Amino acid sequence: MLQFAILGFLYDEALHGYDLRKRIAALTGHIRPIADGTLYPAIRKLADAGLLSRELQPGQVAAPRQMLSLTESGRADLLARLREPDELFVTDENRWFCVLAFLRYLDGDPEAQVAVLRRRLDFLTQPASFFYDGDRPLRAADFDDPFRQGLFTIATATSRTELRWLRETITALGG
Amino acid sequence: MLQFAILGFLYDEALHGYDLRKRIAALTGHIRPIADGTLYPAIRKLADAGLLSRELQPGQVAAPRQMLSLTESGRADLLARLREPDELFVTDENRWFCVLAFLRYLDGDPEAQVAVLRRRLDFLTQPASFFYDGDRPLRAADFDDPFRQGLFTIATATSRTELRWLRETITALGG
DNA sequence: CCGAGATACCTAGACTTCGAGGTATCACGA
DNA sequence: TCGTGATACCTCGAAGTCTAGGTATCTCGG
Structure with a gap:
């Protein structure tokens, strides 16, 4: 779920983790911000799988950031998930x-x-x-x-x- | 979530695990049956916490069953959760x-x-x-x-x- | 220049659920 | 009587998320 959302948000533009967190929070009306301890391991996992690349930038606003962008295989992965979202029909935990x-x-x-x-x-x-x-x-x-x-x-x-x-x-x- | 649902279904009547599974499956239109490996540990956990009691019955239809019923503290727990469902407002994973x-x-x-x-x-x-x-x-x-x-x-x-x-x-x- | 606050990333332990397996009982038909 | 299918319960490892912490950078006001 979260990994899917991360890939989706990065499809159009490169973002760093903190921005991504804000995007995800905004999507839910800032009602359910994702925790740092959830987001960053998810990013790392996607990076380890080669779906996104991280590029360290010196801090412009504050601390140094890692710009995240989809790799070709990350792009392909998102499109594949969109084409065959079988499992995505199911869970709706309300x-x-x-x-x-x-x-x-x-x-x-x-x-x-x-x-x-x-x-x-x-x-x-x-x-x-x-x-x-x-x-x-x-x-x-x-x-x-x-x-x-x-x-x-x-x-x-x-x-x-x-x-x-x-x-x-x-x-x-x-x- | 699941534990909450179990307590809710047992409030009115005693059920055994297999029936409970069918109730939960029916609630979602049999679209998302809960897995055995999810349900039974949850039952055990509630029993260990003293929220429900298990009574072994000889098999009438098939294998021997454990009739599940809420204890007084199980009843109190459900009502308390209903009164203060703070965390329940939040997660809505769609x-x-x-x-x-x-x-x-x-x-x-x-x-x-x-x-x-x-x-x-x-x-x-x-x-x-x-x-x-x-x-x-x-x-x-x-x-x-x-x-x-x-x-x-x-x-x-x-x-x-x-x-x-x-x-x-x-x-x-x-x- | 020093502290506060925003930015940015990270770790560790816990919890819930899933999936894939296993075991045992009973009814019923071939 | 022997298999098959439904009933009934269970274990184990994997995955995802949460909470609660921690560290470091940079800006800005006092």
Whole structure:
């Protein structure tokens, strides 16, 4: 998953690890920044496999960096993964859905249920940069290719549906 | 995640491992059955922690089973997790979205792009038992509590949005 | 010039899950 | 009665990620 994302982000441009980390964090609306201890070993692994090359640069802004760029085989690997993403259809680990599946067991305590829904609402309404370009709300048309447009459309629709349901349900439960 | 799901499924009724496996598989439309080598160690761990008890039964259908039931502390643990699901808000690993984010890089080969979308379409349109009770399509009203109703509503809306987008885009790309 | 903060990279141990194997029980048909 | 298939549980090694630490560089304000 992470290695796939790293290859994807490097396809267009060379980046160093810290930038890559910011890209990945921005993708998820800065909600789930990947940990250093996860990212750098993944980079090293890709480098060891010959999929990307590292070039040490003297520090311009701060500490010296390693510019990362895809090798030819890294490029080929990404394209191959895009062509045959069999395993990528499967995993969709949505822990919040797991909470919803069992939240009825707090039935003696509707206030606790409402509190959980309210925290979810707060979480979803904090500005997620996936939906914004700075302060400007994004639209599907802001993306150049139909695939990111679809991604945006699906994510937006899901978010809207959940927000509407959350607000209705919080009201219905007397919150 | 898995341990959470196990506790949730056992809250209402005692089950043995094999049934639990089927419940979890059914939840995901039999698309992602949990592996034995994942499930049984998780059960053992919960048992060691005193959250569930195991009672050996002689084999009625086949091999002898261990009936699993929540202990009082298992019950308390689930309710506590439901009350404070902080970490549960975060992880949402959607590998398919990762594919969509980068699928534009197959731009020299629209047929390969369409093939990927078509496989996704096949995957989404195979009967997922999460949306069906046997052959009968489920509705939100089939669930007793608002939380599973919401889960169903959100999942359905997401699925519908994606299906519409997939069909439109496959057509637009000349597939 | 000195400390704080941002930048940049790294290690180590733990946890969860996966996959590929193994063993044993029972029912049922050929 | 003998195999096959479904049921039921288990072990082990590999892989990916997380958390919690650590080190070093550079800028900038006081």
